[in-house]
Amino acid sequence: MSEKLSIIQLGNPILRQKAEFVKDIHSESIQKLIDDLLATVKDANGVGIAAPQVASSSRVFIVASRPNLRYPKAPLMQPTAMINPRIVDFSNQLVKDWEGCLSIPGIRGLVPRYRTIEVEYTDKYGNLVHQQLTDFVARIFQHEYDHFEGLVFLDKVESTLDIVTEQEYQSLMFDKL
Template sequence: MSEKLSIIELGNPILRQKAEFVKDIQDKTIQKLIDDLLVTVKETNGVGIAAPQVAVGYRIFIVASRPNFRYPNAPLMEPTAMINPRILNYSDDIVKGWEGCLSIPGIRGLVPRYREIEVEYTDRYGQLQKQELTDFVARIFQHEYDHFEGLVFLDRVETTFDIVTEQEYQNLIINQL
């Protein structure tokens, strides 16, 4: 039975550790973790979640873009588990965009990211996948990938003036749309 997992927050040392590669994707505990991450990202209104955010140090994340109150303009896609992902190539074009994180509640930051990336990952069935991701979905991938390296979006903002509270983000950004 799948369940919503508890999300650890900034300050927990696990968020700053490097994640390990998954060796046996078909292991029952790995498959259950994927199912639990899918439930957790949905029930928390996230658009992505990485295993380190639930205190599990494996290189697994879910990309689950969809419009919700946190990201009203997010494109809709099927939630996808990505295991041992890597970035193969990226565009020269870097754009700033607003990001939040389930592990850093109440804060948003304007973060520079590559606009287009080519990625490779193993799906939950053990099949190697290659994709080109752009814009918001590319941003989600890069954000979640950072969790494997012990980084959070606040490490990427260029100035503290690019950090706002969630309430100010809602007031200033969402209400202007």
């Protein structure tokens, strides 16, 4: 049975460590971690979550784009567990857009990311998947992947002028509607 896990916050040293590769995808602990991450990201209104955010130094994350309170314009996709993912190629085009993080509540930042990426990962069943991701879903992947390298989105913001509170972000977004 899956359970909602506590999400650690910026300042916890685990968020700044490199995550370890998963050796046994089929282990009970990894399969439970995947189920728990799925429950946690849904409960938190997130569109992605990485294992380091729940204090597990494993290269596992969930990409779960869907419209919600935090991202009302997010495209809908099936939540996907990605184990030992990697970026194998990327476009030259960088796009700046707003990001937030469940481990850094109350803050948003404009972050440049590759618009299109080619990725490989192992799914929860042990299958190697190769796919191209674009726009918002590519952004989620890159954001979550950074957690494996001990990075958070604030490390990628080009200027402190590109950081706003969640409240200001919401008013900026609703003014555009």
